[in-house]
Amino acid sequence: MDADDRRLLEAVQTKVPLERRPFAALGAALGLQEAEVLHRLSALKAEGVIRQIGAIFDTVRLGYRSCLVAARVPGERVEAAAQAINDHPGVSHHYERASGWNLWFTLAVPPDSFLGLEGTATHLGRLAGADEVRLLPALRVFKIGVRLDMDADVPADRKEMTTVVGPHPPTDTPVLDVADRRAVQLLQADLPLVPEPFDADLLSRAQALLERGVMRRFAAVLYHRRAGYAANVLGVWAVPAEQVETVGSQIAAFRAVSHCYQRPIYPDWPYSVFSMIHGRSREECNAVLGAISSETRVADYAALWSLREFKKVRLRYFTPDHAEWERPIMAKAYAGVNAR
Numbered sequence: 001m002d003a004d005d006r007r008l009l010e011a012v013q014t015k016v017p018l019e020r021r022p023f024a025a026l027g028a029a030l031g032l033q034e035a036e037v038l039h040r041l042s043a044l045k046a047e048g049v050i051r052q053i054g055a056i057f058d059t060v061r062l063g064y065r066s067c068l069v070a071a072r073v074p075g076e077r078v079e080a081a082a083q084a085i086n087d088h089p090g091v092s093h094h095y096e097r098a099s100g101w102n103l104w105f106t107l108a109v110p111p112d113s114f115l116g117l118e119g120t121a122t123h124l125g126r127l128a129g130a131d132e133v134r135l136l137p138a139l140r141v142f143k144i145g146v147r148l149d150m151d152a153d154v155p156a157d158r159k160e161m162t163t164v165v166g167p168h169p170p171t172d173t174p175v176l177d178v179a180d181r182r183a184v185q186l187l188q189a190d191l192p193l194v195p196e197p198f199d200a201d202l203l204s205r206a207q208a209l210l211e212r213g214v215m216r217r218f219a220a221v222l223y224h225r226r227a228g229y230a231a232n233v234l235g236v237w238a239v240p241a242e243q244v245e246t247v248g249s250q251i252a253a254f255r256a257v258s259h260c261y262q263r264p265i266y267p268d269w270p271y272s273v274f275s276m277i278h279g280r281s282r283e284e285c286n287a288v289l290g291a292i293s294s295e296t297r298v299a300d301y302a303a304l305w306s307l308r309e310f311k312k313v314r315l316r317y318f319t320p321d322h323a324e325w326e327r328p329i330m331a332k333a334y335a336g337v338n339a340r
Contacts, residue, residue, distance in 0.1 A: 001044075006150040007043065008032070009150050009153075009222065009227070012026065012053065012220035013147045013219055016053055016219055018198075018206050018218055020036065021196055023037045023038050048226045049222055050223075051220075051222060051223050052314060054190055054191045055184070055206065056217050057317060058170060058214060058215070060169060060170050062173075063110070063111040064316075065113075066107065067107055067117055067138075069105050069200045070101040070103070071104075072132045073128060074129070077128070077129050079102060080128075082310040082311075084161050085128050089316065090110075091105050091107055091124075091311060092314065093311065095307070095309055096308040097304040097305065098307055099147065099302070103310075108156035110322050113326065114329065115326060117135070121174065136263040136264060136274075139184060139260040142261065143260040144157055144218075144261075148228075149256070150228075157287055157288050158254070160253055160254070160255050177206065183202060187215070208250040210228045216236065230280060231278070231279045231280070232306050233276075233282075233289070233306070234274065234276055234277075234302050234303075235288075235304075236274070237301045238272065238298065239272050239273045239296075244262050248261075254275075254288060257277055257288070258277075259276040260274070269305060270300070272304060300338060
């Protein structure tokens with residue numbers, strides 16, 4: 001990648017303009033012609049640096065419920081357990097981590113889920129043969145959004161001027177009509193690299209979804225390793241309740257931190273603030289952990305390194321996959337009721 005590639009990747013990770021000719025608008029901001037922007041983006045996709053360009057939605061505002069789930073699984077069952085969990089269409093990210101809680105996955109269920117979030121997590125735990133599963137919902141959101149720093153010359157512990165989102169998750173769920181849902185289905189697909197990729201109606205609906213907060217942004221998602229980021233670690237911090245808001249905001253200001261949440265604590269789990277850290281190396285991640293500890297004065301933390309990546313996909317909204325996954329469970333439940 002040359003300097004223009006890196007500037008372009010910085011820009012498209014932040015946003016792709018929702019305009020009739022988005023790539024011309026990108027080029028105008030960067031001093032590049034539309035044709036060159038399209039050529040460079042096509043090459044970066046072919047090289048496996050860009051995974052997808054599309055809408056990034058707020059799961060809660062779509063009416064879905066989501067959660068981070070941790071599971072304890074016996075070592076000899078890890079692969080089989082991972083496959084059972086991966087089969088659920090609402091599992092988008094799934095890792096084995098260096099922890100007693102060894103499997104960590106994100107789970108989302110639609111508004112009409114038969115089992116619901118808690119029931120689905122429990123059922124997945126049974127299918128996986130887990131000794132225990134624990135739901136870790138976001139109580140407060142300090143930052144959400146991966147934007148990999150393409151400037152290799154800046155320090156790993158670089159700060160940002162602002163966080164990506166406010167301090168609280170949304171509590172309201174906007175009403176989505178049939179046309180809105182159809183727009184969501186279309187906008188979550190990969191954007192064609194052509195001068196005018198939107199039709200007028202879809203563009204109008206996309207702009208409205210962004211204004212209503214249903215869409216967080218329209219942007220590119222990169223393949224981390226192809227973009228130069230070979231390491232990631234989940235840093236969890238034991239923060240006193242009265243300091244959570246201050247510390248969470250401090251952690252979120254680090255550019256290497258893509259996600260930062262407050263989550264519940266338990267008698268055997270004192271860590272209330274979770275931070276996802278990305279680095280070009282393990283050493284970079286450790287440097288960020290050290291800088292965070294120094295700035296926040298929180299010395300009690302744990303580094304949960306990714307050992308294996310079992311699944312990493314974009315969550316697909318309003319598709320039939322979830323209903324198909326639940327259909328045999330529903331059939332069995334109704335058969336039991338009828339038998340009685």
